[in-house]
Amino acid sequence: xxxxxxxxxxxxxILLMTGFYAVIAKPNLIKKMIGLALxxxxxxxxxxxxxxxxxxxxxxxxxxxxxxxxxxxxxxxLILTAIVVGISTTALGLGIIVRxxxxxxxIEEDEIQEIDKQ
Amino acid sequence: MTVIFGVFLLTLLVITALAIVRTENLFxxxxxxxxxxxxxxxxxxxxxxxDVALTEAAVGAGISTVLFLGALALTNAQERSTTSxxxxxxxxxxxxxxxxxxxxxxxxxxxxPNSPVQTHVSPWYLEKTPEYIDIPNVVTAxxxxxxxxxxxxxxxxxxxxxxxxxxxxxxxxGVGAGQQAREINSGLRHHLIPRVVGRLLIPFIILFGLYVQxxxxxxxxxxxxxxxxxxxxxILYALLEGEKRALEVMPQKFLLGMMAAGGLIYGGVGVxxxxxxxxxxxxxxxxxxxxxxxQMGIILIEAGVGIAVTGTxxxxxxxxxxxxx
Amino acid sequence: MAxxxxxxxxxxxxxxxISVLIGGLGALRMxxxxxxxxxxxVTDSLGAILVLTGAMLQAGLTLATIKLAAILLFLLLTSPxxxxxxxxxxxxxxxxxxxxxxxxxxxxx
Amino acid sequence: xxxAVTLATLITMGLALVRAIMGPSxxxxxxxxxxxxxxxVLLLSVIALLYGRPDFFDLALAYALINFIGxxxxxxxxxxxxxxxxxxxxxxxx
Numbered sequence: 001x002x003x004x005x006x007x008x009x010x011x012x013x014i015l016l017m018t019g020f021y022a023v024i025a026k027p028n029l030i031k032k033m034i035g036l037a038l039x040x041x042x043x044x045x046x047x048x049x050x051x052x053x054x055x056x057x058x059x060x061x062x063x064x065x066x067x068x069x070x071x072x073x074x075x076x077x078l079i080l081t082a083i084v085v086g087i088s089t090t091a092l093g094l095g096i097i098v099r100x101x102x103x104x105x106x107i108e109e110d111e112i113q114e115i116d117k118q
Numbered sequence: 119m120t121v122i123f124g125v126f127l128l129t130l131l132v133i134t135a136l137a138i139v140r141t142e143n144l145f146x147x148x149x150x151x152x153x154x155x156x157x158x159x160x161x162x163x164x165x166x167x168x169d170v171a172l173t174e175a176a177v178g179a180g181i182s183t184v185l186f187l188g189a190l191a192l193t194n195a196q197e198r199s200t201t202s203x204x205x206x207x208x209x210x211x212x213x214x215x216x217x218x219x220x221x222x223x224x225x226x227x228x229x230x231p232n233s234p235v236q237t238h239v240s241p242w243y244l245e246k247t248p249e250y251i252d253i254p255n256v257v258t259a260x261x262x263x264x265x266x267x268x269x270x271x272x273x274x275x276x277x278x279x280x281x282x283x284x285x286x287x288x289x290x291x292g293v294g295a296g297q298q299a300r301e302i303n304s305g306l307r308h309h310l311i312p313r314v315v316g317r318l319l320i321p322f323i324i325l326f327g328l329y330v331q332x333x334x335x336x337x338x339x340x341x342x343x344x345x346x347x348x349x350x351x352x353i354l355y356a357l358l359e360g361e362k363r364a365l366e367v368m369p370q371k372f373l374l375g376m377m378a379a380g381g382l383i384y385g386g387v388g389v390x391x392x393x394x395x396x397x398x399x400x401x402x403x404x405x406x407x408x409x410x411x412x413q414m415g416i417i418l419i420e421a422g423v424g425i426a427v428t429g430t431x432x433x434x435x436x437x438x439x440x441x442x443x
Numbered sequence: 444m445a446x447x448x449x450x451x452x453x454x455x456x457x458x459x460x461i462s463v464l465i466g467g468l469g470a471l472r473m474x475x476x477x478x479x480x481x482x483x484x485v486t487d488s489l490g491a492i493l494v495l496t497g498a499m500l501q502a503g504l505t506l507a508t509i510k511l512a513a514i515l516l517f518l519l520l521t522s523p524x525x526x527x528x529x530x531x532x533x534x535x536x537x538x539x540x541x542x543x544x545x546x547x548x549x550x551x552x
Numbered sequence: 553x554x555x556a557v558t559l560a561t562l563i564t565m566g567l568a569l570v571r572a573i574m575g576p577s578x579x580x581x582x583x584x585x586x587x588x589x590x591x592x593v594l595l596l597s598v599i600a601l602l603y604g605r606p607d608f609f610d611l612a613l614a615y616a617l618i619n620f621i622g623x624x625x626x627x628x629x630x631x632x633x634x635x636x637x638x639x640x641x642x643x644x645x646x
Contacts, residue, residue, distance in 0.1 A: 073240060095286040
């Protein structure tokens with residue numbers, strides 16, 4: 001059980017850093033946005049993992065389940081809103097990328113910097 | 119046992135994430151992002167977060183894919199392979215991963231009911247919700263009432279992002295926006311079968327969205343999810359019948375109005391609370407019975423959230439689609 | 444009666460699981476796009492029918508059953524439609540079915 | 553018994569993921585994503601029963617509806633891209 005629980009956190013670490021790798025190593029701007037989206041997802045996963053209680057159920061009172069143990073509602077609220085905010089900010093980033101493509105004709109970071117130097 | 123399912127899904131998720139970073143075809147990366155989103159949502163569900171899984175379902179698998187494809191259509195779908203910083207980045211990332219993994223050993227055990235996360239405000243929320251608000255879904259109660267300020271802020275962030283996208287892409291809708299653009303944006307109108315089935319489904323999607331909106335106090339759901347689902351339904355209409363027809367149904371001005379109205383409803387409820395003698399967003403004063411007042415306030419602000427999210431997501435979609443030429 | 448329904452639902456669920464698995468194997472092992480699509484979509488529909496009917500029998504006659512029926516209905520509408528749309532898009536883009544493109548080893552027509 | 557169905561679905565999800573990563577064509581990947589979506593619907597329905605919370609079928613319902621939109625968006629993407637190329641070629645000829 002201990003290892004299984006730790007595995008959730010390890011996946012968080014690997015996912016976070018995979019997204020981070022795409023952001024820092026890939027020159028393509030859309031790839032960077034995809035990496036950022038992965039990064040976000042990793043954080044969401046961490047919050048929800050921490051809010052889970054073994055043997056608990058979703059924090060929605062139900063006549064079917066009766067009085068039982070409920071998982072933590074607070075991280076769920078934070079992440080629920082964060083997902084919608086995340087997609088809005090991703091859209092904003094993509095909008096900026098589309099404008100960059102229109103102005104520079106490229107979405108590769110190094111090419112854009114070349115053009116800027118001229 | 120379900121935790122083992124979760125572990126399996128997480129392993130698939132790691133494989134997907136590595137494949138996303140490795141592939142140089144951005145279209146493939148977007149497809150794999152769709153899969154990653156499904157996996158994450160299934161994990162949320164296994165970890166008892168039904169509301170979050172519903173949001174991720176509507177946003178991650180539907181709208182996110184549509185937006186990324188919209189951006190790819192305007193740029194190029196192939197990544198140029200240059201790997202100048204590959205070694206340095208790999209070293210940094212591996213080192214950071216190891217540090218993070220080392221840190222996990224100090225974390226409280228997975229699912230421990232006595233960990234610091236579980237012992238501060240959350241028991242109070244779970245204990246007092248039947249008394250103060252009396253709705254079954256504690257997530258909605260926390261979202262709408264206890265942390266109402268937070269949610270108001272999130273609505274404004276969504277609104278701001280929508281305005282930002284409109285500033286970037288909305289003005290000057292392309293040089294060649296004429297006959298040609300209209301022809302490209304005509305949608306899947308010549309595919310009869312998807313069109314018929316889609317037309318059949320769209321009312322049900324919107325009905326389901328409304329169900330999610332107004333059932334949010336009793337089951338998984340609420341304004342954020344409903345907004346995303348309704349927006350997805352109208353995006354489906356735009357995909358099938360073309361941009362122009364969808365804009366005739368809901369013109370850009372109307373969508374802008376929705377964006378603003380959502381935030382205004384939310385803020386307005388707060389101001390009404392102040393006028394009636396309570397604090398900002400303290401819904402208890404809305405009715406003679408404080409519990410009824412809380413429920414009323416939550417329904418109103420959830421409606422505001424739903425309207426704002428629908429308007430914003432659709433505006434963003436149209437801004438991307440109108441740019442295509 | 445309840446016992447009978449229980450056994451029936453377990454049989455349906457098991458068969459559903461098996462057909463889902465066969466669909467997955469088919470999608471992985473078949474030689475070209477259209478055969479893969481065939482394996483995936485046919486067993487998909489069958490698996491969905493079997494699993495969801497089995498689940499309906501388990502859930503009993505409640506709101507949950509109606510929701511499951513709605514899920515099944517939507518899956519039966521959308522899954523073949525997306526398969527059709529995918530196949531037509533692939534065909535228009537020039538992906539030929541295997542028999543026309545090349546013979547698998549042995550050269551039989 | 554739910555476990556058996558869940559296990560079969562999970563393995564199929566794994567197989568679909570292999571297909572999505574291997575490709576070879578983009579259409580194979582779209583097929584895999586679509587398959588993955590339907591499998592998630594089944595998985596969520598069965599796990600909702602397993603948890604004894606049948607009110608969570610809403611989630612599976614949402615997936616069944618949203619998955620369709622994703623696939624159609626991909627096809628519209630292909631169609632408009634092909635159409636644009638065609639128009640560009642026509643303009644180049646003129």
